[in-house]
Amino acid sequence: DPSSPVFMSPPLPSLSPHPPNVVPPAVAPGYTPKVSFDTFENPVASMFSFTLQVKTAGYVRNRHTRVFLCAAGPDESGKEALDWSLEALVQDGDELVVCRGIQEDVFEKDHDPIREEARQLLMQVQAKSVEYDPDRKLSIIVEFIPGRVTETIDRLIALYRPDSVVVGTHSKKAWQGMVLRGKGGMGSVSKYCLTHSPVPIIVVRPERKTKKSVEKRRADPKRGTHFDVDGDRAAPPPMNRHGKTYDVIGSRPLGSSGRGNP
Numbered sequence: 001d002p003s004s005p006v007f008m009s010p011p012l013p014s015l016s017p018h019p020p021n022v023v024p025p026a027v028a029p030g031y032t033p034k035v036s037f038d039t040f041e042n043p044v045a046s047m048f049s050f051t052l053q054v055k056t057a058g059y060v061r062n063r064h065t066r067v068f069l070c071a072a073g074p075d076e077s078g079k080e081a082l083d084w085s086l087e088a089l090v091q092d093g094d095e096l097v098v099c100r101g102i103q104e105d106v107f108e109k110d111h112d113p114i115r116e117e118a119r120q121l122l123m124q125v126q127a128k129s130v131e132y133d134p135d136r137k138l139s140i141i142v143e144f145i146p147g148r149v150t151e152t153i154d155r156l157i158a159l160y161r162p163d164s165v166v167v168g169t170h171s172k173k174a175w176q177g178m179v180l181r182g183k184g185g186m187g188s189v190s191k192y193c194l195t196h197s198p199v200p201i202i203v204v205r206p207e208r209k210t211k212k213s214v215e216k217r218r219a220d221p222k223r224g225t226h227f228d229v230d231g232d233r234a235a236p237p238p239m240n241r242h243g244k245t246y247d248v249i250g251s252r253p254l255g256s257s258g259r260g261n262p
Contacts, residue, residue: 027054028126031140050115050144052122056129056137060093065139067095069162071153072121074100077168081204085166086125087132089202095139097160098125102146118144157199166202 031054068090072082082098090096098121102114122142129138141160145152157165 028123028130030057030130031055031126032057050111050118052118052142053140054122054126055139059137059139061095061139062093065093065095066091067097067160067162068164068166069097069099069156069160070166071168072098072100073168075168077204081166081168082125083128084204086128089164089166090129090136090138092133092136092138095141095160096125097141097143097156097162098122099143099145099152099156101152102144114144118142153197157197162199164200164202165197166204169203169205 068085070082070085072078078100085096100118100121122140125140125142129136129140143156145156153165156162
């Protein structure tokens with residue numbers, strides 16, 4: 001009710017010139033803004049985050065809406081995961097949650113560059129979505145969250161209840177180098193998801209890496225022959241779209257997460 005009074009507590013001290021919880025819009029043509037949140041400056045928030053939300057004009061959420069969570073860092077692996085999600089996965093009426101981890105020392109720095117990076121990412125996602133399918137209606141959410149990777153993934157899965165989680169093959173870099181406690185090494189995030197996620201995981205691997213893997217396998221004298229066709233030609237991977245190879249692997253069978261089949 002616009003006539004009802006709104007009571008707001010005094011703003012908390014901030015390193016940023018913007019008041020807490022005020023999120024400048026980042027909306028491309030054809031999209032409309034949704035309620036966005038900024039809890040970077042709020043010490044009582046359950047999860048520090050910077051959240052931006054938009055939806056395509058005419059988007060309506062219904063019982064057929066699917067939700068996908070994509071870990072999209074600034075490295076090649078994260079970009080491939082996001083590109084594949086927009087190009088080959090999400091369909092009309094779906095919701096895509098794009099998350100990016102940031103280092104925990106963010107609280108000691110000016111937050112404006114992070115907010116601007118989030119807005120730029122949201123604009124890029126909107127532009128790519130239109131490029132791949134201008135008629136598709138989507139809800140897009142961008143989450144920038146500092147903190148421990150494992151806790152972030154678990155909380156986002158609990159919050160959004162996605163039908164699937166999309167990660168790159170080397171998603172450790174997607175979280176800007178933050179290391180899982182006692183579980184370092186390449187692909188730490190994707191490995192954690194594969195062993196702990198209650199929903200199916202989609203691991204995106206670029207085509208060039210797939211070809212390299214096939215060539216390496218063919219050169220191995222101890223390899224089996226089940227990937228060969230006509231004795232000398234490697235068969236394409238069983239799941240391939242738009243030049244990107246992926247595996248759908250989950251810690252539970254597909255459809256067991258309570259949301260139905262993805």
